[in-house]
Each structure stands twice: as structure tokens, then as C-alpha cells.
Amino acid sequence: MFTNELIVVAILWGVGSLVVPRLDRFFALTFTVIASVLCGLRGGGLDYDGYVSMIDASRAVDGLDVAVVLAVAKDPGFYLVNVLSEFIGQDYWIVFVLMALLGFVPKFMMADFVGAYRTLFLVFYFFLMAPGLEFAAIRFSVAIAFVGLFCISGYVKKWIYAFSSFMFHISMIVLVVAFFGRIRGFIFRNAFFVGFGSFLFIYIVLGDISSYFEDRSGSLGAGNIGSIIFPVFNFFWVVVFANSKRITAFMARDVCFRSVASLYVYFSLLSMAFSLSFIAASFRFLEGGLFFGLYAFFVYGVNRRFDVVVLSCLLSIIFQLIGFNIVRGTWEALWVI
Structure with missing residues (x-):
């Protein structure tokens, strides 16, 4: 499932960013791309079969009936990713790679706010949190990634990211109160x-x-x-x-x-x-x-x-x-x- 390969990459990239700190952003960017692709290509793991069933059910939906979409895809964001993936192909890995990119790329953007420790933050996240998020609760992972961008963005982008987080996990709507x-x-x-x-x-x-x-x-x-x-x-x-x-x-x-x-x-x-x-x-x-x-x-x-x-x-x-x-x-x- 490429997970052991990802462990090696994470360790090498983390050490490399500490040894050559001026290349930290490069290490962070390349790690984000590699982790997204390998995570999306895993072909199994936690909740994988459940998401495959959701993908099949979403593709069987005729039209855009909101109630039906929410029933089979749980959240409209996941349904839209599924629909867009069909323009590329019918393989399940396309959906998982797109979701992994939506989960990892915003976290890379967040990492810019930790200065020379971008890669280290992403490596810590990979080992401690990715197993339960990027490899399992992928909709929630994307949602909190957009919430993170909400925190670090200007006024207009802030609410675009807030809306995006709601699209991928409806529970995020409760966070509006906090702001x-x-x-x-x-x-x-x-x-x-x-x-x-x-x-x-x-x-x-x-x-x-x-x-x-x-x-x-x-x-x-x-x-x-x-x-x-x-x-x-x-x-x-x-x-x-x-x-x-x-x-x-x-x-x-x-x-x-x-x-x-x-x-x-x-x-x-x-x-x-x-x-x-x-x-x-x-x-x-x-x-x-x-x-x-x-x-x-x-x-x-x-x-x-x-x-x-x-x-x-x-x-x-x-x-x-x-x-x-x-x-x-x-x-x-x-x-x-």
C-alpha cells in the first residue's frame, strides 16, 4: 500500500530539511506531492471499502437531488470530487488521489506559517495524524485543512475556505460560532x-x-x-x-x-x-x-x-x-x- 515507502520518505525528508534548512520549502513541497500520490494509490486500508461503496453509490445517482446526494456521498464536496474524477477516468484511485491532494496541499500552505520547520510539521502530522485522517477519515481531513486556511487568510478568502470546509464535512458549520x-x-x-x-x-x-x-x-x-x-x-x-x-x-x-x-x-x-x-x-x-x-x-x-x-x-x-x-x-x- 506504499505506506512503508512513505515512512522512508518522511524520515529522509525530515532529516534533510534539518541538515539543509534553506531547502526546507522544497522538501515540504515535494513531500506533500509524494505523500498525496502514494496515499491516493494505496488501494486498501482503513475505511477504504466504505469509500469505494460511497463512490459506486454516488456514480449511480441520476441528477443532483440534494437529499439523494447527501444520503450516498455524506457531503456534497465528496460527491463533486467524485463527479470531476469521472472526466479523468473511472478508477477509484483517481478519487483518492484528488482527496489526498485536497487534504495535503492546504496543510502545506499552512506550513508556511511555521517558518523553517515546514517539513518537520508535515512529517509530525504524517506520523501522528495521517493514519487516522488521510488514510481513513478523508472527508474530515479535507474539511479541517480548509478550516486551517480559513485561519491564515484574508477576509474574502476566509469565507471561501469556510464554505469549502462545510462542503466536505457538514459538522464544520459549528465552528462559525468560534469566530x-x-x-x-x-x-x-x-x-x-x-x-x-x-x-x-x-x-x-x-x-x-x-x-x-x-x-x-x-x-x-x-x-x-x-x-x-x-x-x-x-x-x-x-x-x-x-x-x-x-x-x-x-x-x-x-x-x-x-x-x-x-x-x-x-x-x-x-x-x-x-x-x-x-x-x-x-x-x-x-x-x-x-x-x-x-x-x-x-x-x-x-x-x-x-x-x-x-x-x-x-x-x-x-x-x-x-x-x-x-x-x-x-x-x-x-x-x-
């Missing part, structure tokens, strides 16, 4: 109360909301105390992060970091809120939170020194991502050496 200044500030300053309060509200008032969805398997054990270990652990460190004086001081001076740090907190609070009611949604939001947390620390590290609190928050993210891959079996499923 109204006063609401965003309130959520950040009161992370503990917002997270814990929303958790209680959803669980006590709404209960197991996965029951409202046809696919009950998506709940992954909603209501099980074991399902909240990761969201709760992450929630603790997010509260520490949101109350760090160094973090809040830097947020006041850097617009990009302020947006990304807010997404880290907001995604994480959503994960906590759904942790006992709809664990599939909780884990997906957790992945989004950890992605923006990892990116936020790369942006921060270019400009600031780490103190004990900030370094502890970063290590907590890395620890969670390692544990996440082990528990979900994403490394084991992909990388057989």
Missing part, C-alpha cells in the same frame, strides 16, 4: 465552565444522541465511561493551555496564532461535550482539536520560547496522538515493517 470575536473570547476565557457545562447539558438533557442517527454503530459505545478517557484528559490540558499567561499574551499579538489556538480549544470543548452522548462525533472533534493544537505549537515555537506549562501542553498532545493511534489500531493497520 465571532466576543463569543470566541468568552469561550477561551471560560474554557472549563463552557466545556463542563456543555458536557452536562448534552448528556443530561439530550442523552445518547447517537440514537437519532441511522448508523448506531457510529456511537462506538456512547455512555461508556471508558469512551471519555481521551476527551477528559485532553480537556484538562486545554484548560491549562487557555489559562497560560504566555499563550494569552502571544495571542494578543499574533492573529494567526489566536485563530488556531481558539480552534484547538473549541474543537476540544466540543469533544468533551459529546464524550458520553455521541462518541464518534467526540473522537472526530478530538482529532480536529489535536491537529490545531499541534499546528498552534509549531506556530508558537517559531516566535517564542517554551516554558514548563507550554511544553507540558505540547507533550500532552503528542502523548494523546500516540495513544490514539495505538488504541484505534491505525498504525498497526497501515505500517507493517
Whole structure:
């Protein structure tokens, strides 16, 4: 499935960018292209068969009936990629390569904001997050990539990217709330109360909301105390992060970091809120939170020194991502050496 080849490329490119830092952008660009193509050509892996079924169902749709499109392709963006791919050919790999490019290229554009550590950021992402996103939850991967561009772009492009993220994963619409200044500030300053309060509200008032969805398997054990270990652990460190004086001081001076740090907190609070009611949604939001947390620390590290609190928050993210891959079996499923 080319995954072992990608491991070799990632290590060589990461080391090369550190040895010859002036070529960092070249290493980042070439790694993005290689990773996108090899990821798209994998021909199997996590969720692969499910997406093949979605592609077949999308191609069988006659016309553009919105209800039917959403039923078979889940999100309109994936349906449109499927339609466009047919102009190139009928092979499944075309759809997967296009989705991989849509997932990786925006992350390369985001990497420009971490200076000479572009390649290192992409390599960290590849090892810690790509197994669960680029090789599995490809629609969500594309969606958060566009959300990332939303953070670093000017006003007009910002809303184009926001719309694009909604097209690939409808859950992204909840993030609009986070970008109204006063609401965003309130959520950040009161992370503990917002997270814990929303958790209680959803669980006590709404209960197991996965029951409202046809696919009950998506709940992954909603209501099980074991399902909240990761969201709760992450929630603790997010509260520490949101109350760090160094973090809040830097947020006041850097617009990009302020947006990304807010997404880290907001995604994480959503994960906590759904942790006992709809664990599939909780884990997906957790992945989004950890992605923006990892990116936020790369942006921060270019400009600031780490103190004990900030370094502890970063290590907590890395620890969670390692544990996440082990528990979900994403490394084991992909990388057989």
C-alpha cells in the first residue's frame, strides 16, 4: 500500500530539511506531492471499502437531488470530487488521489506559517495524524485543512475556505460560532465552565444522541465511561493551555496564532461535550482539536520560547496522538515493517 515507502520518505525528508534548512520549502513541497500520490494509490486500508461503496453509490445517482446526494456521498464536496474524477477516468484511485491532494496541499500552505520547520510539521502530522485522517477519515481531513486556511487568510478568502470546509464535512458549520470575536473570547476565557457545562447539558438533557442517527454503530459505545478517557484528559490540558499567561499574551499579538489556538480549544470543548452522548462525533472533534493544537505549537515555537506549562501542553498532545493511534489500531493497520 506504499505506506512503508512513505515512512522512508518522511524520515529522509525530515532529516534533510534539518541538515539543509534553506531547502526546507522544497522538501515540504515535494513531500506533500509524494505523500498525496502514494496515499491516493494505496488501494486498501482503513475505511477504504466504505469509500469505494460511497463512490459506486454516488456514480449511480441520476441528477443532483440534494437529499439523494447527501444520503450516498455524506457531503456534497465528496460527491463533486467524485463527479470531476469521472472526466479523468473511472478508477477509484483517481478519487483518492484528488482527496489526498485536497487534504495535503492546504496543510502545506499552512506550513508556511511555521517558518523553517515546514517539513518537520508535515512529517509530525504524517506520523501522528495521517493514519487516522488521510488514510481513513478523508472527508474530515479535507474539511479541517480548509478550516486551517480559513485561519491564515484574508477576509474574502476566509469565507471561501469556510464554505469549502462545510462542503466536505457538514459538522464544520459549528465552528462559525468560534469566530465571532466576543463569543470566541468568552469561550477561551471560560474554557472549563463552557466545556463542563456543555458536557452536562448534552448528556443530561439530550442523552445518547447517537440514537437519532441511522448508523448506531457510529456511537462506538456512547455512555461508556471508558469512551471519555481521551476527551477528559485532553480537556484538562486545554484548560491549562487557555489559562497560560504566555499563550494569552502571544495571542494578543499574533492573529494567526489566536485563530488556531481558539480552534484547538473549541474543537476540544466540543469533544468533551459529546464524550458520553455521541462518541464518534467526540473522537472526530478530538482529532480536529489535536491537529490545531499541534499546528498552534509549531506556530508558537517559531516566535517564542517554551516554558514548563507550554511544553507540558505540547507533550500532552503528542502523548494523546500516540495513544490514539495505538488504541484505534491505525498504525498497526497501515505500517507493517
